[in-house]
Structure formats: C-alpha cells, structure tokens
Amino acid sequence: MNDVSRETPPALPEAPASARGVFSSDRLTLIQRYAESLATDGVTRGLIGPREVPRLWERHLLNCGALAELLPQESSVADIGSGAGLPGLVLAIARPDLRLTLIEPLLRRTTYLQEVVDELGLTNVVVVRGKADVLHGKERFDVVTSRAVAPLERLLTWSMPLVAPTGALVALKGSAIVDEIEEARPVLRAFGCAEPEVLPVGEGLIPEPTLAVRIAWADPARARVVPRVASASGPRKANGAAKRRSRRS
Template sequence: MADDAPDNDESLLESAGELFGDRLQLANRYAALLADTGVTHGLIGPKEGDRVWSRHILNCAVLAELIEPGARVLDMGSGAGLPGIPLALARPDLEIVLLEPLARRVDWLCSVLDELDLPVTVVRGRAEERMVRREWGGADVVTARAVAPLARLAGWALPLLRTGGRLLAIKGSSAAAEVTRDGAAVHGFGGSPPRMVQCGGTHVDPPTTVVVVERTASRGRTPEARRTGGRQR
C-alpha cells in the first residue's frame, strides 16, 4: 500500500481490519471525524481529508507493536489525537493520556473521545510545565509526531518518563540526520543514544520510521542541552 494510495484501497482496508479488530467501526468513525471537523478545525490539511487512513491513522496505529502490554502512554503535543487515539483503538490494554496545549484542540479531542466512548484522558498543558511533570510524569512511553526536532523533543519528553521508559518519536525523512546531530543533546537530558526503527511493514508502505530514546537516568542539563532546549510553541 503506497502512502498516496486512495483510502478505498483493498489492502488498506484489510490492514485496518487487522489492526483494529472489533474496534474497526470506532476507527471508521474517528476517520470520518478527522476528515470532517478535523479539517474545518485546522487539525489536518484540507487536501488530506480523503487520505486520513493512509497518511495519519494506520501509520500511527502500527506504533503499537513497539509498546509493551499495559503501558501508560503520554502522547505529547497530541493535536488531532495522533498517534494517541489510533493507539487507544488498536490497544485497549494501554492507558493513554493526550497532552495538548491549545484549547480549541483540547475541545475537539474531548468531543471525539466522548463520541467514541474511549477511556482516554485529555490534559491541556505543555510538557515542560511543572504541573504537567508533577501530575503526569513517570510514564512508560511518551509518543510524539511532528512536534519538534529531536534535541528539543528529548528535553521535553524525557522528564515525563520513568527511568527505563522510552520516547517513541514518529519521524519522516529527517530522522537519520536528527539521530546523528542530536545524540549529544539527548545524552545531556539523560537519554540513551537515539536509534531508528521501522514498524508496520506489513500494514503501511513505506513503514513508519520511529526514533527511540530510553530514559537512562535523571540528569542535569549539560551546556549543550541548555543551548538546544526551548519552549513548545
């Protein structure tokens, strides 16, 4: 299934059934909302409405294969609920928290979750805020998609993880360059050397590229980490 395949492609529909199982109907409803009010609210582009499965939902849902059973997952900068909502639909065993700073996006997420009747928590806030770290830190996994370059992302995400927890950052063509460039900054925030993995090869084409960083220690920020840090916008 190519990335630009139409959403009525037979292999795409088959993959959706395999990933979501008896929750496929809910996934279909989420896709419809994403293509409708998700577009009008500016959460996805107007030209993406007819390809929400191939460009958004499936390539997020396959992240589930990297997450252990029963994990608490914090989806940072969740936006349209990506990848958090597809993960919640594909993996009902996971405890999902969607972290989003913008009120209009939070309102949209809450309305979608109410309609789908999904037990997912929505928190309005930024990852670097003290309250967020105090209330929602200690996650097993932090996910992020199209949030920030890896150096900044690690500075926000790693304090939200327990020691041994992992950042799973969905990345595009910049992934390899970011892994090479930002390794020292990631180390300064207490992270392992970042590595690239690909997942979902039997369901999405091309596979989803994920940068994985484990929180190895609670570390003070090095001068390099301080230079590359910043605030979410």
C-alpha cells in the same frame, strides 16, 4: 485571521483492507468513526488540511496505528502535542490495554479531543491542556510518544522528563531521523540517554511503512527530570548567569 477552514471537505475513502492488519475487528468501527470525524469536523475546525482527507488512512491512521506494535502491554503512554489525536487517539483505539494521556496546549484542539473521547467512549484516555512541561516533575510514563512535533533535540527536552526510569521515548519520525540523532548528541548525553534505536513501523502491514525512534535511559537508576546541560548553548549561559549571581551575593 480565521483559523477554521471554509472549504468543503473531500470525501473520505473507504477503509483499506490493510486496516484489518492494524486494528482488530472489534475496533474497526471506532477507527472508522474517528476517521469520519477527522474528515469532517477535523477539516472544518482547522485541525487537519482538506488535502489530507484522501490520504487519511494510508498517511496518518495506519502509520499511527502501526506504532502500537512497539508499545508494551498495559503501558501508560503520554502523547505530547497531540493535535487532532495523531497518534494518541489512534493508539487508544488500537490498544484498549494502554492508558493514554493526550497533552495539547491549544484549547480548540483539546476541546475536539475531549469530544472524540466522549463520543467514542474511550475510557482509557485523559486529555490535558498544556505544554509537556506542565507535567514535568509530576508524572512519569512508560512511553512518551509524538508525531511531527519538533526536531529530536527539542523533543528530548520536552519528552525525557516524562519518561519513567524503565520507560522510553517512542516517536514517529521520517527519513531524516539519523541526521536528527547526530544533531541531538549533546542533549542525549546531558540527559543520560541510551543509544537511540531507529525502528521500522508497519512493515508487511501497511502500504507506506515509516520509522520510529526509541530512546531509553542509559542507567534507569539515574533517570533525571532536568539534565545538567539541556543543549549546547542556552543552559550553559543560564548556568553562567547563576554563577555570576552567586558571586555577587
């Protein structure tokens, strides 16, 4: 099955006036070039759907750019499941003080990401091909972010091992985030996370504000790479199997 779209991409709308509230004047050209790349190469290479082009600014670029307001100055940031670069590339454009690591397992996506990084001269970005766990136990970041990657329960198991003791998971989420938090309570406890904060993003700046969830460690001194119990079922079974093996040995 061919995963590259053969549809002719629709025309990209002009950048709305609200883009100036998210991106500084010296970064507008870069975000416009990235938008044009997504609307053309991004569609023909199957990275975004053609129906997303007319709403690329309001639904995607501005929301991702507005997330920058939650990130501390000069932070190291990992974007897991970066896809076509949302939100990682947008954050790198909006905030040149940030140091971005884009983590993406699919080759065609990492190829595109690296091409955009090179074409735009984004010296604050590193592209890593692999799943999030490729860096577990190797690197920690001030912020681990993502967008539309997975429900919070799974997102925690991928993200928290990458979060520095004084850092946080800061992910874009939709209106279902409150329910996701309740479903993820066992994993939050297992990792030793603080109470999640649900924060508005882009209020007063963009036409369609969204929500983000911020989750830090309850006790930075006890931040763990791997929790004792990662979920309500799987790891307990694994622990039981380990005990049985221990009794047999």
